Amino acid sequence: MGDGEVDQKVARARTDEALPADADVGAPQYTKRQVAEILAGLMLAMLTSMLTTSIVGTALPTIVGELGGQDQLSWVAGATVLSMTASTPLWGKLSDVWGRKILFQIALVVFIASSVAAGFAQDISWLIAARFVQGIGAGGLAALPQIILGDVVEPRERGRYSGVMGAVFGVSTVAGPLLGGFLVDSPLGWRWCFFITVPVAVVAFIVIQRLLRLPVRPRGDARIDWWGATFIVGAASALMLLLSLAGKEFAWNSAPAYALAAGTIAFTVAAVLTERRAQDPILPPHLFRNGTFVLASLASLAVGMGMFGVMIYFPQYLQIVKGMTPTGSGLMTLPMVLGLLAASISSGFLTSRTGRWKGYPVAGMVLMGLGFATLTLLDVGSSLVLVGAGVALIGLGLGLSMQILILATQNALERADLAAATSAVSFFRNLGGAIGVAAFGAVMTTRLHSELAALTAQAQAASDGDAPAVDLSESALGSPEAIQTLPPAVQDAVLQAFSDSMHTVFLMGVPIAVLGLAFTVFLKHTPLRTRG
Template sequence: MTDQDAGQARLSPRQIITAMSGLVIAMLLAQLDNMIVAPALPTIVGELGGMDHLAWVTTGYVLASTVATPIWGKLGDIFGHRRTFMASIVVFLAGSALCGVSQDMTGLIGFRAFQGLGAGGLMVGIMAAIGLMVPPRERGKYQGIMMAVMPLAMIGGPLLGGFITDNASWRWAFYVNLPLGLLSLVVCWFTLKLPRRERTAKVRIDWWGSAVLTAWITALVLMLSWGGSQYQWNSPEIIGLGAVAAVGLVLFLFIERRAAEPVIPLRLFSSRNFSLANALGFIVGFAMFGGITFLPQFQQYVQGQSATSSGLLLMPMMIAAMVVSLGGGLVVSRTGRYRALPIIGSALMATGLFLFSTMGLATPAWQSGVYMAVLGAGMGCMMQTTNLIAQNSVHIRDIGAATGTTTFARNMGGSLGISVLGSIYAGRLSDAMGGGGLHQSGQITPAALQSLPQAVRDLFKTAVTDGIQSVFFWASLVAAAGFVLALFIRHVPLRGHAPSPATAAEQTAEELAV
């Protein structure tokens, strides 16, 4: 791995900031969607029915995004990151509109999956674009610009989602994406100019790899989601899904080793830091999506908060993540040192998740807010750092594939985390409600719960609390494994400025000769 990579853009700070304006809006779009929908989930599930399908409102979205992410990244390397990024925005907006008109839970889950296909290209497009414009050593201060818009999404998103749910309709949690997405498209069209590596050979898309990737991931998520809840672990359905996942993974690795343009180049994993960064990204996704998905359940059902208040109460986690991520980026830019961040971050995440597992019926909102701040600080240490380590470990020609793979790992963690934790949550809730109570509880909105007899309310709150404790205990064990992995990261100096024209020409000739 050379210190400088051919293909890095040589742009002035003013040009970079101008080009990043459309990315900032897209970042806001991606962040708002997750933040707005979370406070509305209890009402959505209560209106459409099916508490046992709660996890799939998010899982369908994250699963589709997970599968699509490395594909978008590789398509960007082949066709150019600007055009693929804008195409992903269009798909995302179409999915948002369809989610808003959903009439039942099945339709909503399907449309959320379609929306997720577009979302898979948003974050990988943003990160790949920054990777092309800014060398790793200077990337922290420009990521600070991206982080400057995140308080609006992190704080305003939950508040807006709660306000929409309480005062209008949960459907506007999806419709609100449309004007912002259209604005992002217009701005990117005029301002986002990215360098593109010209290809002399015929373009080859890894269709077989993409198809097999989709098949084995879907089978794995379904197995973990349904096992022990809808089907016994030794049932033919679960065993069959496990077989499909195992055979699909082996077949996928076989295809990728021989593909001319693999959707996930396996050579990237020859770097220990790249492999560790992806493993840590997986754990971040596991914890992040778990916290956002299940905390509103506890806040609204047990603590009696409204959807608006529930969104407001997520602020400690979001603010802590934003502040620590921004501060960490500035420190990395000034010192070039980053190894301590994932170590500290994984320790804080494990601690925060374990604290959540101790919450009970009498836990006040301020105390759970402190726990959120601890978890948010841990997430802030790791969110940008894992991506930075991964990008610094590969050649610039693989920036899209590397970014896509890292984002894929994080989304995969979220998808499997929600499936596993959702299965645990639904199982504990069903047991506590007497087995058949889950079907009835699936029709209970937070508002409707207040009209039930006191004995029923107490039983339901106890069941939710029991489920939440189990969810976060298991999540804390996963985060603890991340702490162990972080200890093995080696410090590799970050690449600095863009290469000189002579170096760039020399490396480009070597690259095209490969």
Template sequence: MLPDGMTRRDLGWAITGILGVFFAAMISMNVVVTALPVIVSELHGTQIQYSWVVTATLLANASSTPVWGKLADMMSKKTLFQVANVIFFLSSLTAGFAPNMETLIGARFVQGIGLGGLTALAMAILASIVSPRERGRYAGYFGACLATATALGPLVGGITVDTLGWRWCFFVGVPLSLMALVLVGFTLRVPVLEVRGRIDYLGALVLVLTSGALLIWLSFAGTPEFFDWISWESAVLLALAMVLLVFFVMIERRVSNPIIQLRMLVSRTTLLAALSSASIAVCLFGMPAFLGQYFQIGRGLSPTESGMMILPLVLGNLIGTMTTGRLITRYGRWKPYIVVGSLILTCGMFGLATVDSGTPFWFVLTVLVVVGLGFGAQMQNLMLAVQNTVQVTRVGQASALIAFFRVFGGASGTAILGSVMAMQVVGVSVAEVNGTAPSATYADASGTMFLVAACLTLPAVVLNLLIKEVPLRTTI
């Protein structure tokens, strides 16, 4: 059953447009992976700034996602999707023309706001026009799109850096963004279920401040340039984050239209899926950036070669996502795939923790396939499990909630891994070693960093086992 005035052909073109800009958004996240060493070197950045080019985007993405989700349940999802697309378009241009690291990080922060809207609204729109049982197939398309973008992002970034220059990395998504504006504008018909009430601006602001305080602490604590894990600076940031969190909960309990419906977290499926999404997110957001650093700086490969080395990760992701998506649509079961996927992912991550400056490339590539398989079996299916438990009037908030935990988990993981790398390579700057001989310091430090990443994925195994499987609905 489709929305009024929308044909199967319209659905196909609308999904194509949404997938196009979703692809552009994801490729913009990953195109910078192989370009980062060159960017940071040319703009004279630091190791902390290296990770914050990624972290700033994830912070804005995570903080804005619940806001977009709430707005999606109050007004037109189509209009909001187009607004997020325009924000993404303009911030991409700004990042491409950035004269220094500060401007680049700021542009990436704004880009993250657009990305938060595009990712949350894409899934909310899909949930508004396709039933959960049929959605498994379409969710597979989104997962495949994500996997392809993850694959092409580093590769396109490497080729672009080696030919046109790193600034063009931020322009690659612009044509797809413009195409999506046209396709979505003419073909998409989404039911508008308007909810009266004021938008919780104060709650949104406090959420951003809380997330920012935690990410700043995770990024800077334990690094020689800033402060120790146990220090007055750490105490102040943690105390600030806790006070803001309490304040946020008080706000959300009192307002009529909260940014995050805290009652949703009472649901066992929603809470466990949200925490599991945060646990595995480090593989989506943190891994590609640090794999690029390992291959380029640690092993001496060019940006293009580094991009090609990440392809096995995406191949595994693609196979895992497409296979489980089709099996779910056919049989209606989803829990076995997320449980097995979490076990495969964690085993692969611990295998990756053994890499150093002398590890054979064939071994690294094989492990990356395993990691991709495990991740692909979980990501979209956790979102599907939660959407299946809520009414269509709250699907925007449900999608945004999982997206928030996913992105915040990825941002936190990236910040932690960035701090681990900074501690391991103290005294050796990216600018000094990039483009020279392979740095054994960076290669060996990557193994320690991947070990920390492996530990971060462990909770997902237990959480997925505890999730109760609910049969998928056949109606929207």
């Protein structure tokens, strides 16, 4: 193809005209200012989607108090995570068929409408339904910005932009609980946890509508693998339900748990068989023959487990063991936020400057492991300096790893696979988060009940049967405020039990980081391309 033909196709792409399905024009040519403006729109979209999954946590007690439905509390947060994770791979493939811009705008519209619906919820069922739909939109807003960035910017220059986007992802995910606590305590109330993201999403829609011009495959060439989509969503949904509900709504050793596990296996087998035969699969099987894609996906799984695990359980240490308020515990995440921000942006710029990327995720996994190892040193009387140092190391590790793994995947594959591979890596990171939350929670609960049972037995023996000892297991089930009102001796025992349980949780993060390190060490380093 001559340079004149390429220029003509690029010009057509800039006007959003449809191109042949096999057209390969490279990235459309944008000025640095246009790229910066598009990046701003994408960042706003990512900000809204990540805030959606994290902001509601601190508001849940107030929401349930007003709407009722204490037995369905976990679904207010879980519904969004479930639908977001399950839908992520679909957005990438659909954007290949119908175009990035229109799919991105559809995701924004779904997100805006469902956010408004959630804010006006009159009962818990209404809120859960709105949050489920919100998660579908958030899945598109989490995956499509990285795909669009891959279309707009060549791999060599992509590092500096992906570093900034990675910082937005991490900061919004970690800072969400702090903002949620502020809104709940303010005159605005919990409903603004949902309303606050709407104007940001509207601005992102306007920016993308005005600036983004990408080639569109003609609809007549659309081939959507609906069976593959059904089985992939089914497998992800069954696994997410198992991880979310087992140990809470029903025991791990129970019929519902076995049924969901069997469903996960059956859907996965069906998805593999279907994708191998599909003409245009959602997750192309040849991706799994690419070593960089496989190792980056596994490393992203480890990143998700570590990130979401510390996000959920670190505030419990601060609020229960250290007696901090929700706002105070949110402020203690700032070292993690700042570490992630600095590492993500600096690694992105250095990657673009040198074209070399492998050292960053390797160093990131080492720092994440050191951070978890530092947190294992925490006790009831640990200083906040030690606490901040541990989470700062984890933040640095996450910042060096998250976006570079996506960039490495995009660099190792053809442009035609960019959307599917990017969505898949995001999917595995979200799945890792669900696995991490479930695994960390199971370990903490088991260790906590074991510690409390032992302490109760000791107290019973010390009483010589003269009076019934306090059941520490019952005492520990209250809120942080309730635990602080316990008699001093009982409170000390409960706090020590929580501290020992959190030690085990943080200790789990070390082998997870070691596994992630092994995956990144074996990544094959390929210098970033300057084209394609």
